[in-house]
Structures are given as structure tokens and as C-alpha cells.
Amino acid sequence: MIETKEINIDGVLQAAQKQSIDKSAPTFVSVTEKIDKMNAIDFFQSGKVLGKNRIYWSSSDQQTIFAGIGDAVILADSNASYNTIKNKWKKWMQNSKIVNPYDNTRSGPIAFGGFPFDSEEPAEELWRGFDGSQFRVPTFLLTIDHSDVYLTTTVLVEEESHVDQLAAELITEKHQLLHVTHAEFQDNQIVLKHEVDPEAWKTLVERATEKIAANQVDKIVLARELQVEFDQPCDVGQVLSQLQQTQQHSYVFAWEKDGVCFVGATPERLVKVNDQKVFSACIAGTAPRGKTVEQDYEFGQQLLCDQKNREEHQFVVDMIKQAVHSLAKSVHIPDEPVLYPLKNLQHLYTPVEAELEEGYTLLDAVEKLHPTPALCGFPRETALDFIRHFEKLERGWYGAPIGWFDQHFNGEFAVAIRSALINEEKASLFAGCGVVKDSDPEIEYQETAIKFTPMLHALGELK
Structure with a gap:
């Protein structure tokens, strides 16, 4: 049983209603309590009982984990404007009543969500x-x-x-959410796989290399889709459990809306901001992991x-x-990359640290950085x-910024x-690769096949 250090929620709501009357506007109310230890995926699963939208986020070091149930406040913009989201959040914070005695934690009101890969792409069937x-x-x-909940x-x-009701x-x-002793999972099992026109995708890679050879562009990132079917509705909690166990050093996320859930385990941080300190990462260049220590070292050195x-x-x-230089100072970037090892893959990695100039926020940094050459190409x-014009995949939120921010615009996007x-x-699973002048369509195809592996395993493919 989970015990909370109770706060008189009724009293808080009564005070918030008085504020609403005084200001003739709704009041954003947020109340934080410290509770006993609870498993975040169990909490996520318990949300199915209420039939509400759910979110999940785990930092790459698994020291910060969020699980959310329901939609108290929605911030949305059909034109995908970063500035509109920022201003809407500021407006809510200006008319809020926040009860949170734990100022040095990641508790309190936090917004979760994402931006599309391409703001000009319409959201169609997929x-x-x-x-x-x-x-x-x-x-x-x-x-x-860490150890606090x-x-x-x-x-x-x-x-x-x-307010009483x-x-x-x-x-x-x-009470319903906190008194789940242990969540029940169903075993997901993939019964059908379908690659969406792989030969046409390889032809597109050839077309991209021709454009690069003509010196019209240096790099183009192309993505493709793998469709799978299950023997019954997929249990997202089980997928998260598998990803959390197997994809260490990755951000594990889920964002559910009306029964459709975008879920993944990404190694790539876009940007993190904490008290105006900026942390970003350059991740591009991929090789498989070896089956032995010697082979793994050899693959890594070949990649370097x-x-x-x-x-x-x-x-x-x-x-x-x-x-980063356009909105920050004290920028530090090492001269050489190092290896970033994951369970199935290893990447070239260069960390970035800086300090935001006054007046800029996390969302300004996200807007400046997305899309990086790792997900789009160069020049952008x-x-x-x-x-x-040529990629058939509807990218949607794939390859796009997904993450969270708090009331002060501290937060992180992957x-x-x-x-x-x-x-x-x-x-639908998604994977992409960077096409440059020396790219071979078959090799790029195999690279994307490797990148499908973590999600395929988590979704229930036989190991």
C-alpha cells in the first residue's frame, strides 16, 4: 500500500476557485506530495483502469522517471510553433496555484509532449x-x-x-492508481512483418547519392517503415518494461493519445537545460556490437x-x-568523438555544454537545434x-523532439x-540513416534493419 503525506486538496481547490473568481480566469492548480516507493511502469499500467491517456519518460541514466495519467492541461498548436507553446505555458504559470515544498526535485507541474519532424507535413492517416x-x-x-518518489x-x-465534487x-x-500492488502484463507476440517497399527505398538512396555527387547537398537522411501485426492488442506497459530492461543508456518514452501510443528507446539527447546550463549531444555514425569483446573492440575502432x-x-x-553559439555562451565541444555503446549498436558521440544567454529558454534551444544533420541532413x-518531395514515409513525430519542461523551462528533449x-x-516501426556521397544502398538498408532490432525485440519478436 502506498502512503502519501496528505495535503488538504479540498482547501487548495477552494483557494484556487477564489483566485479564479478574482481574476475571472481558470486557475492552474498543482499539488505535490511525497509518497512511498512505487514502480513507474506499474503506475503507468494502472492508468488503463481509468481509461485515460498516459505518458512515460525515463532519462538515459534511469535516475529520473516520470509516469503520467490523464490530461489536466493541453498545450497545442497546429502550426507547430515553438513560441506559441512557450507563451501558452507562461500564461498558465501566471495564473497558477502551485503547492510543492520540494523545490530541488523534478516534481511539480511538468508538460510532456513533442513537435513534428516537419511542421509543413500534414498529419494524415498514419x-x-x-x-x-x-x-x-x-x-x-x-x-x-533517484530514491525519492x-x-x-x-x-x-x-x-x-x-470543488467538493x-x-x-x-x-x-x-487511490485507484496508487493501490495497485503489481501490474499485470500480457505477452506481446508479433505474428506478421511487412517492410514498406524496400526496393523503392534503395532506389531513393541512389537518387540521393546522385544529388550529393552533383554537389547540391552534402548529406540527406532517409527513413523507412516496417509494419507489424500482433495476435491481440499490444500491451504498451510490457513494451516499456522490455525497453527499460534492455535499452540501458537510452531515453525510454511513451506518449499515448486516444489508444494510439508513440513509444521508443532513443540514445540521442537533443538538449537538456537546467538553471540555464545547456547540455546537448552529437550522435551520428553507427556500427553493430560484437559478439565477443575482441570483435566489439574491432567494430568500434573501425567506426572511429x-x-x-x-x-x-x-x-x-x-x-x-x-x-548553440547563437543562443549560448561558454560553449565547450571536444575535438574528437568517442564511442557510445548500446545493447545492439554503437555510435560516434561528442558531448556539448554551454550556458544559455539571458532571455532564451529550453524551447528556444529545441527550435534552433531541430532538425539536426543526424536526422535531416546538411545543409538543412x-x-x-x-x-x-521524394521520401514516401509520413514521419510525423519520428525523428522529432520529444520531452518535457517544468514551470521554469528546465527540462530535456530527446x-x-x-x-x-x-x-x-x-x-509501425521507423528507422533512418545518413546518406553521403559514398553511401551504398544495400549497406544503408542493412543499417536500418539493425536499427529496427531494439523495438522488434521489445514488441515481442522471437529472440
């Missing part, structure tokens, strides 16, 4: 419902920060709200010395360096134009790769 930029503040947010309850209180509903739902991969990585470093606009869009008995 990504219907994920149009534009969308963020939500969960009604109930479980925060695990918190529950934040968020709700809007209006002038005419029935609202308080009773929140207490009942909270491979001209094609080093060139691809340098595009990312140069672009991120330029973007030329590569993006090629993708818009690049949503190694991911899948799950819709009941079906899922």
Missing part, C-alpha cells in the same frame, strides 16, 4: 491525432528522482467549478576510423556548434526539401528515433 505540437500536463504525475496532482479550477473525484482516482561515418558525424558537430533546408507507433493490433 499520424492522425498527432498533428502539430502537442503537450499535456498529466492529472496525476508520478516522479521518481512524488505524486503531483494537477487540475484546472474555474469560477463555476464544483472535484476533490472527491481526484481522491478516488488517486571510418571516413564516411566520421564525415557524417562532423556535419552534426558543426551544425550543433553553430546553433536542401536536405529537408529533398525529404519532402530525438524520437528507435521508435514505433502502436495502434491496437498494429504498429
Whole structure:
């Protein structure tokens, strides 16, 4: 049983309603309590009982984990404007009542969501419902920060709200969520796989290399889709459990809307901001892991010395360096990359540290950095134009910024790769690779096949 250090929610809501009346506007109410230890995936699974949208986020070191249930506040913009999301959040914070005695934690009101890869791409059949930029503040947010566990309850209180009834509903739902002893999972099993026109994709790679050979662009990132079907509706909690166990050093995320869930385990941080300190990462260049220590070392050294991969990585470093310098000071970027090992793959990695100039926020940094050459190409606009005209995949949120921010715009965004869009008995997996002048279509095809592996295993493919 989970015991909370109770805060009088009814009293908080009564005070919030008075504020709403005084200001003639709804009040954003957020109440944080410290609770006993609870498993975040169990909490995520318990949200199925309430039939509400869910979110999940685990940092790459697994020291910060969020699980959210319900939609207390939604921030959305069909035009995918970063500035609109920022201004909407500021407006809510200006008319808020936040009860959180734990200032030095990641508890409190937090918005989760993402931006599309390409703001000009319409959300059609595959990504219907994920149009534009969308963020939500969960009604109930479980925060695990190292060994501390918190529950934040968020709700809007209006002038005419029935606060006694609202308080009773929140207490009942909270009790349901916190008193799940251990969540039940079903075993997911893939029964059908279908690659979406791989030969046409290889032909597209050839077309991209021709454009690069003509000196019209240096690099173009092309992505493709793998469709799978299950023998029954996919259990997202089971997928998260598998990813959390197997994809260490990756950000594990899930963002569910009306029964459709975007889920993944990405190694790639886009940007993190904490008290104006900026942390980003350049990740580009890929090799498999070896079956032995010796083979693994050999693959890693080949990657470090491979001209094609080093060139691809340098595009990312140069672009991120330029973007960070435009809004930050004290920028530090090492001269040489190192290896970043994951369970199935290893990458070239260069960390970036800086300090935001006054007036800039995390969302400004996200806007400057996305899309990086690792997910789009270089130069950005030329590569993006090629993708818009010739790539058949509807990218949606794949390869786009996904993450969170708090009331002060501290937070973190990752690049949503190694991911899948799950819709009941079906899922679409996405993988991409950087095409440069020396790219071979078959080798690039095999690289994307390797990149599908983590999600395939997590979704239930036989090992």
C-alpha cells in the first residue's frame, strides 16, 4: 500500500476557485506530495483502469522517471510553433496555484509532449491525432528522482467549478492508481512483418547519392517503415518494461493519445537545460556490437576510423556548434568523438555544454537545434526539401523532439528515433540513416534493419 503525506486538496481547490473568481480566469492548480516507493511502469499500467491517456519518460541514466495519467492541461498548436507553446505555458504559470515544498526535485507541474519532424507535413492517416505540437500536463504525475518518489496532482479550477465534487473525484482516482500492488502484463507476440517497399527505398538512396555527387547537398537522411501485426492488442506497459530492461543508456518514452501510443528507446539527447546550463549531444555514425569483446573492440575502432561515418558525424558537430553559439555562451565541444555503446549498436558521440544567454529558454534551444544533420541532413533546408518531395514515409513525430519542461523551462528533449507507433493490433516501426556521397544502398538498408532490432525485440519478436 502506498502512503502519501496528505495535503488538504479540498482547501487548495477552494483557494484556487477564489483566485479564479478574482481574476475571472481558470486557475492552474498543482499539488505535490511525497509518497512511498512505487514502480513507474506499474503506475503507468494502472492508468488503463481509468481509461485515460498516459505518458512515460525515463532519462538515459534511469535516475529520473516520470509516469503520467490523464490530461489536466493541453498545450497545442497546429502550426507547430515553438513560441506559441512557450507563451501558452507562461500564461498558465501566471495564473497558477502551485503547492510543492520540494523545490530541488523534478516534481511539480511538468508538460510532456513533442513537435513534428516537419511542421509543413500534414498529419494524415498514419499520424492522425498527432498533428502539430502537442503537450499535456498529466492529472496525476508520478516522479521518481533517484530514491525519492512524488505524486503531483494537477487540475484546472474555474469560477463555476464544483470543488467538493472535484476533490472527491481526484481522491478516488488517486487511490485507484496508487493501490495497485503489481501490474499485470500480457505477452506481446508479433505474428506478421511487412517492410514498406524496400526496393523503392534503395532506389531513393541512389537518387540521393546522385544529388550529393552533383554537389547540391552534402548529406540527406532517409527513413523507412516496417509494419507489424500482433495476435491481440499490444500491451504498451510490457513494451516499456522490455525497453527499460534492455535499452540501458537510452531515453525510454511513451506518449499515448486516444489508444494510439508513440513509444521508443532513443540514445540521442537533443538538449537538456537546467538553471540555464545547456547540455546537448552529437550522435551520428553507427556500427553493430560484437559478439565477443575482441570483435566489439574491432567494430568500434573501425567506426572511429571510418571516413564516411566520421564525415557524417562532423556535419552534426558543426551544425550543433553553430546553433548553440547563437543562443549560448561558454560553449565547450571536444575535438574528437568517442564511442557510445548500446545493447545492439554503437555510435560516434561528442558531448556539448554551454550556458544559455539571458532571455532564451529550453524551447528556444529545441527550435534552433531541430532538425539536426543526424536526422535531416546538411545543409538543412536542401536536405529537408529533398525529404519532402521524394521520401514516401509520413514521419510525423519520428525523428522529432520529444520531452518535457517544468514551470521554469528546465527540462530535456530527446530525438524520437528507435521508435514505433502502436495502434491496437498494429504498429509501425521507423528507422533512418545518413546518406553521403559514398553511401551504398544495400549497406544503408542493412543499417536500418539493425536499427529496427531494439523495438522488434521489445514488441515481442522471437529472440
